[in-house]
Amino acid sequence: MNRPVKQETILIVDDEKINRDILGNLLKHRYKILAVKNGEQALIAASREKGRPDLVLLDILMPDMDGYEVCRRLKASADTKDIPVIFISAMSEVSDETKGFELGAVDYIAKPISPPILEARIKTHLRLKRKTDLLEKMLSIDGLTEIPNRKAFDETLNKEWRRTQRSSSSIAVIMMDVDKFKQFNDNYGHSAGDDCLKMVASALCGATNRPSDFVARYGGEEFCAVLSDIDLEGALKVAEGFRIAVANIGIPHDFSGVAPHVTISIGVAACKAVPGSSGLNLQKAADRQLYNAKETGRNKVNGVALS
Secondary structure (H helix, E strand, O other): OOOOOOOOEEEEEOOOHHHHHHHHHHHOOOOEEEEEOOHHHHHHHHHOOOOOOOEEEEEOOOOOOOHHHHHHHHHHOOOOOOOOEEEEEOOOOHHHHHHHHHOOOOEEEEOOOOHHHHHHHHHHHHHHHHHHHHHHHHHOEOOOOOOEOHHHHHHHHHHHHHHHHHHOOEEEEEEEEEOOHHHHHHHHOHHHHHHHHHHHHHHHHHOOOOOOOEEEEEEOOEEEEEEEOOOHHHHHHHHHHHHHHHHHHOOEOOOOOOOOEOOEEEEEEEEEOOOOOOHHHHHHHHHHHHHHHHHOOOOOEEEEEOO
């Protein structure tokens, strides 16, 4: 059964209602349309986590904040920098177009608008964006376990840190390590080691309770997680769920010295995302807790709340 194709969203930014209506009527048969009348509204609409536009049609000449400034701000933000921007303007001098491209716009369409050209260019840039998004997704997936990789973890931690910082909420990082994995590999072979890591990855992903909980393979036998809007107590419960889920697989490990089956050690760190700190500091704190868990017996969870 084929999944329904997601309807792409286009944000139209123009201070003239008649222009917004013309563009909206031309495109509404194919796309979901958002229309705003100034730059400030455009930045708010583009920054929303849900319903973020796939492409922006941006007028240049607007009061208070012109299209060039809107484009500059969109491209300066990690959350909106990858949204394609097409300038729609009566300004057709080469210098005007050059400035737009230098700011990061992908195209420039002069008024009066030719509907077939407008639709063709939108279709082209959305197709390119889909391909770019797919490539980025492929680069963010671990080839062995097919869960997100370290690159995706770093990006997610940075994104969630910024988001929770804006809302002054808590965030937690969990670092995990398969106990005595070298001994597992040495005695059971690398193929069995690969299978073990796949099963651990599956167990960790299956142990998450919230859609926002993010699990990744950090590298080797290390795994990690980013939990948003959660305090240390809640993060410790999630971590304990991870530990139990892996233990319950029951992968035999006669060379562990920890348990007769594969186990994991876990470090947890949680804090309020406040200015002056960083997601990297939180990750380092979780790493230290993981080290402590391994030094004090393994197959356990250690955690700390940062002030």
